[in-house]
Amino acid sequence: MTKATRALLVALLLGCGDSTGPGEGGPTLSAVTPSAVPSGSSAWTIVLTGRGFVADSRIRLDGVEHATIFTSAQELRALLVTAELADGRTIDVTVVNPDNTVSNALPLLITNPLPVLSSVTPASLLVGDSTRVLVVRGGAFRHNSVVRWNNVDQTTRFVADTELEVDLAGLDVAWGMSVSLSVYNPGPAGGIATVAYLVQNRRPVVSGITPDELPKDAAATTVEVTGENFVPGVQVRLNGSAISTTYYNAHRLTFVVAGANLPTVGALTLSVANPDPAVAPSSDTTFWARPSRTHLIDLLARDLAWDPVRQRLYASVSSTDARYPNAIVAIDPVTGDILDHVNVGFEPHQVAISDDASFLYVTLDGEASVARVDLSSFTRDLVFTLGEGVFGTMYAQDIEVLPGHPHTVAVSRVNLEVSPAHEGVALYDDGVQRPLATPRRVGGNLIEFGTPTILFGYNNEDTGWDIFRMDVTDSGLVLRDDRQGLVEQFYADIRAGSGYVYSTEGNVIDAASGWLAANIGVEGLGVPEFDGSRIYYFRHVIMYVVDARTWTVVGSQPMTQFPPSYYSVTRWGNNGFAFIGPTQVVIFRSDLITAPLPPFPSRPLTSLAPAGTFGPTPP
Template sequence: MTPTISSISPGSIVAGPPSQTVTFTGTGYVASTAAALNGTALQAKYVSATSLQVAVPASALASGQIVSFVASNPSPGGGNSAAASFSIMSPTPILTGLSPQTVPQGAAATVTVNGSGCEANSVVMWNGVARPTVFVNGTTLQVSLTSMDLQSYGTGQITINNPGPGGKTTTPTELVVAANLPTIFSVSPSSVAVNASSNVPVSVSISGSGFAPNATVQANGQFVRVSSQSATNIRISIPPTFFTSAGSIQIVVSNPGSPAVQSNYATVTIATPAVSFSITPNSVAAGSPDTQITVSGSSFFQDSIVEWNTTPLSTAYVSSTQLTAVIPASLISGFAQASIQVSTPESQGQPLPPQPFTTFLALPINDIVYNAVDGLIYASIAGSAGEGLGNSIAGIDPNTGVILKTIFVGSEPTRIALSSDGTQLFTGLNGAGAVRQVNLTTATAGLQFSLGGDRESTTRRTSHRASLHFLVNLTRSRCTGTTA
């Protein structure tokens, strides 16, 4: 036998209650008659051949909708009844409050909507447009608003809509969109040179946060053109009339509001380019590692570059009066006489007077002489130079500072002199009270001549110094063409 449904009691249910029992009235019900809602089986209780009680779970009643009930008897001989429509009515929503009541301009926000009559398919509307909604419970919804929803300051309208059947929309509640507090972190460039003859605007980049899409910028109280902007960066164009004399420009960003919301001030300095500078240190020992120098002056800029013989060095801007630069070890590995220059685009091609930088040999040298025959400088190296160089004669390339010869000669070599043909060198040995011959061709130490007497003898020391003084003067006279 096929069952029928002629009526359902109650005739409708308001969405949101706990599980409910409805009664089918019809014909053909048996002890095994089953019921279903939208194809999902429900628990049924046989009352009589004309009455069936059906339990509807709360999950099926969570939102307003039109559903279909069907009764069925098992085979053989059974079948399904015609579908009977049933209304789950949407409650009338009421909006009582928002949390938060104010959101910042231009930033995505999640707002909690409080009230009553909320259901699973309730939708929160922003200015009449549905927005992604999360059903929390019958009194609470959450809505997600994008940064584009909130891009303009002022107020917007929040409503709750229950779609139906029987659904309604609440009276609007205002959500305040507060203008952001803009903040300037930095401006670039922060220094610009005086340029009275230019007719070209200067572009300045402002970095910060909280900039509204329609923010405005003032320079010394005058609105300037904004060429591009985002929430964290604004690029402006400042007229050339601002740069005719030394001074400063106060930059401020304003977000629209009632009143407008202003940022902190940032300063662009208008400076007269530097006329001179100094460097520290201005010399180092040849063979030194990477060396940092400090350049002191005035009106340096963030794009100022320190140069070594026109080659740019790694430069750091410290302030308008100080730069630092690193001279790589490769440039100071030997003898060097360099020109240090500061290049600044703002100086309009007017270079500053360069400063010299030199290297030197860091050796404990007692005496030195130049040999025109082989082109080397010969130096007597004190014993304090340590193993390898101490108590020796060193042959040094005057162009590179590289030691090409090291000839051990004995204890504390002092004054030195050359032979006329440049092949022999003579050095006094303070530690031995003697003079020693050195063969420069073979780079070997030769005969040693004692000066006699006790090593501490005043007469011997006087004679020793006099002999070497004569040899040195003799050598120098031969090199210069004068008479000793």
């Protein structure tokens, strides 16, 4: 092949297709003006300068030929329309000549603006929301703008240059948090706008508190709160102060509090607050801080009585007491406060209150007399002596007010100079003795009204251990019968209630028949419930609860380190007891009082004493 032929073949090959760059005599680009155009512009003319342009030269944008205006061999122009400028991007600009020679490429930047983020709808979300479409409003948004949720790109819908939409997944709103929500415009230029967006924990709802009260002397107690919308990190607040809280699930949490840590006695506000971000704490619920369940009052007391009308206890106080000698003091058993006192005479001892709570009678050991306190005015309104017995001056050992007759009191009399000391039992109306009284050593030194018309007496002075029954008449007391073997114990005491007489020995006597009804098998100070449904026996520092239907023990409770003195245990209020310790009045409350009794058994009651088992055989 000749040189001429080879030259012709090369020329033909070069004429086929585009050249890969500006060849000799081909187009060459030196500049694109402007080099950058803002996205979103309506139209823009760009000017290309260089050399080697011809009339049919064409501008190519990213390899696509564009309508071109030939100005000179050194300049070409093109008008970019709105659609081409909608979004930010980098365009490769080249020039192609009719002989398919292509210039070098220069970049044209369609720049994105910095976005503006002004609002988000909804303004916040709740944990677990099912509607999770966010509408983001602002300015300078583009088709390639991206919403980011905590720096993670989300699929974004372009609505307008002022509005974007994004769908969130369930996990995005699974817990409360402050989210970094942003709009990102990619380059060229562009940028990011960010706001803090809240997924808020829902407002908790409290439906129950167990227990909903606690006494001030309670040990550390676990309190359960139930409700809705609890989340990890939830806290209970008492009177606005946070308490360490244990979370279990959305419906249950607990906290531990001791009574001593409760801020005050009375109604406390309890609320539950989820951690921020949160809508609000729950509504306030009442949690009660009750007064201490146990009070130890420094008093050298001798006897106690309960006033259900004024809701107070009365204590007779020894002459040797440092604060209230020879007085009757009124005590609030709920708070343990001493409310008032009245001096009644030297060495007050046994007390008895009328069933209408109008009068309190008290024996005066130092004056051989009985005083009466008018409880409406809390003043002493009467003092009377008991007269002379066979061996001299008579003193009162025990007293009981006649049921339904607040002005009449039965007095068991003693003579301190002889033994046995008992001087019979008499009735006194406003201090005046009725004519009929039992003779010496008849009637019992301890007395209780079994019914409004029958007075029981127990002789615990000697081994006769008699149980006497006396009929109440307008003229005084008439002995009905004297039975032995029903109670057999020195220093025993008896209490009456709801048709029965209870001894500290554990025997129960039917008041109507006078015969033994049962032996409970528990010894101690007996206190019948007001309604007769149960009896409480105090033995050393344990209280036993006896079901009065079956005469069986159904519960027990430790009390305090102070053993009660005999003859001093008293029931008060809905669930309270009081007794006299060596140097204190001990007041406490027991849940056993209000605890349900077991179902009544259908089988025979084996705890009932068979006829003749205890004491004489009934006729």
